[in-house]
Amino acid sequence: MSLIRSWVASANAETTPFPLNNLPCGVFSLGDDDPRCGVAIGDMILDLRAVEAAGLIAVSDAPVFAQPVWNGFMALGRLAWADLRDKLTALLAEGSNAQTDVEPHLVAAADAVLHMPLHVPEYTDFYAGLHHASNVGTMFRGAENALPPNWLHVPIGYNGRASSVVVSGTHVRRPWGQIKGPTDDKPRFAPSARFDIELEMGAIVGTASNGPITVQEAFDNIFGYVLLNDWSARDIQAWEYQPLGPFQSKATATTISPWIVTAAALEPFRHDAPERQVELLDHLKDCGPMLYDIDLAVTLTPETGQTSTIARTNYTQMYYSAAQQLAHHTTAGSPMTVGDLLGSGTISGPEKGERGSLLELSWGGKEPFTLETGETRSFIEDGDTLALTGHARGDGYIIGFGPCNGTVLPALPDPYAR
Numbered sequence: 381m382s383l384i385r386s387w388v389a390s391a392n393a394e395t396t397p398f399p400l401n402n403l404p405c406g407v408f409s410l411g412d413d414d415p416r417c418g419v420a421i422g423d424m425i426l427d428l429r430a431v432e433a434a435g436l437i438a439v440s441d442a443p444v445f446a447q448p449v450w451n452g453f454m455a456l457g458r459l460a461w462a463d464l465r466d467k468l469t470a471l472l473a474e475g476s477n478a479q480t481d482v483e484p485h486l487v488a489a490a491d492a493v494l495h496m497p498l499h500v501p502e503y504t505d506f507y508a509g510l511h512h513a514s515n516v517g518t519m520f521r522g523a524e525n526a527l528p529p530n531w532l533h534v535p536i537g538y539n540g541r542a543s544s545v546v547v548s549g550t551h552v553r554r555p556w557g558q559i560k561g562p563t564d565d566k567p568r569f570a571p572s573a574r575f576d577i578e579l580e581m582g583a584i585v586g587t588a589s590n591g592p593i594t595v596q597e598a599f600d601n602i603f604g605y606v607l608l609n610d611w612s613a614r615d616i617q618a619w620e621y622q623p624l625g626p627f628q629s630k631a632t633a634t635t636i637s638p639w640i641v642t643a644a645a646l647e648p649f650r651h652d653a654p655e656r657q658v659e660l661l662d663h664l665k666d667c668g669p670m671l672y673d674i675d676l677a678v679t680l681t682p683e684t685g686q687t688s689t690i691a692r693t694n695y696t697q698m699y700y701s702a703a704q705q706l707a708h709h710t711t712a713g714s715p716m717t718v719g720d721l722l723g724s725g726t727i728s729g730p731e732k733g734e735r736g737s738l739l740e741l742s743w744g745g746k747e748p749f750t751l752e753t754g755e756t757r758s759f760i761e762d763g764d765t766l767a768l769t770g771h772a773r774g775d776g777y778i779i780g781f782g783p784c785n786g787t788v789l790p791a792l793p794d795p796y797a798r
């Protein structure tokens with residue numbers, strides 16, 4: 381697949397994350413006006429509320445793009461998703477005779493405020509990266525017990541808090557929690573001293589289901605993907621996680637990128653899962669390439685310093701695809717709702733510079749890593765901005781997700797102090 385040229389000149393630049401091939405879905409506002417749906421094209425945003433009102437696109441009987449979320453459109457289903465993509469591609473392609481009608485509905489992205497692109501009814505986070513699970517398991521339980529016995533058979537996950545999902549740019553407050561270190565004789569209530577990120581991709585359920593679905597059906601039900609940072613308080617996590625898994629350590633915030641990149645835009649980048657170390661049960665077996673070749677990176681910018689890239693990896697490092705995770709999620713009968721968000725699990729590669737969390741990069745704080753400024757880090761310090769980036773690289777174009785960042789603010793005073 382090569383670049384689809386657009387009459388929006390900035391969309392043809394080799395370095396734009398938003399060529400016509402992408403058409404990612406976001407929600408934006410200008411000044412005091414209401415947030416509504418738009419797609420990014422080059423350095424512009426096409427106002428779909430306005431385009432729909434002008435009668436230039438019709439994907440349903442009732443307007444769907446004046447809403448401040450994409451859920452209404454997603455609920456129209458796969459045929460509508462393909463229909464919109466076809467219509468927008470035709471309107472924005474070089475040589476389109478609609479240019480003079482469409483052009484007034486473009487706004488400069490620099491003037492827009494981006495909002496949460498969807499309503500997230502439920503949020504689930506998985507633990508599906510083999511290198512991450514091996515690294516964390518080695519630190520928490522020793523090398524011989526690194527991978528739990530179920531790990532190669534089932535995509536492990538937990539039900540998170542949808543209410544804590546925020547859009548890129550939202551500040552994140554260092555949490556308080558109950559902490560007990562390995563050498564402490566009793567737990568204490570304190571601000572987390574081991575606050576961390578997790579580099580993940582989020583898959584968005586676009587078609588509801590009620591009962592078990594196959595891996596292929598699950599693949600078809602996924603509307604698109606976002607970058608996702610699962611902020612994690614490691615000291616709270618290490619004390620609370622047995623036997624029911626993460627709870628308050630993951631309840632502070634989960635940041636997503638403002639643009640949903642559709643599965644259709646990622647289609648040319650589909651990639652096989654890694655070789656299976658044990659055969660999966662039939663209902664989870666691979667049925668085609670369902671991962672994507674997406675380069676991922678993490679940067680850390682101290683309050684006063686320059687930006688350092690601290691990790692680079694790729695989404696193909698996942699052991700389970702989002703389709704396998706979604707299929708597994710439905711096996712016991714749990715209904716899935718349009719807008720449900722599934723975190724992939726931390727994405728780490730086999731090498732040291734490919735680790736998607738500070739816990740792994742600093743090996744539990746034992747091996748602090750050095751930033752461009754010469755400072756070292758084991759975990760996040762107040763004022764640090766952590767950012768994720770993701771790019772699929774085509775022939776003369778790239779598919780990007782926009783920023784996924786957050787700045788960590790100091791903990792508030794003890795919330796229970798009188």
Ligand code: MN
Pocket residue numbers: 505506578580610723725726
């Ligand atoms: Mn996670």
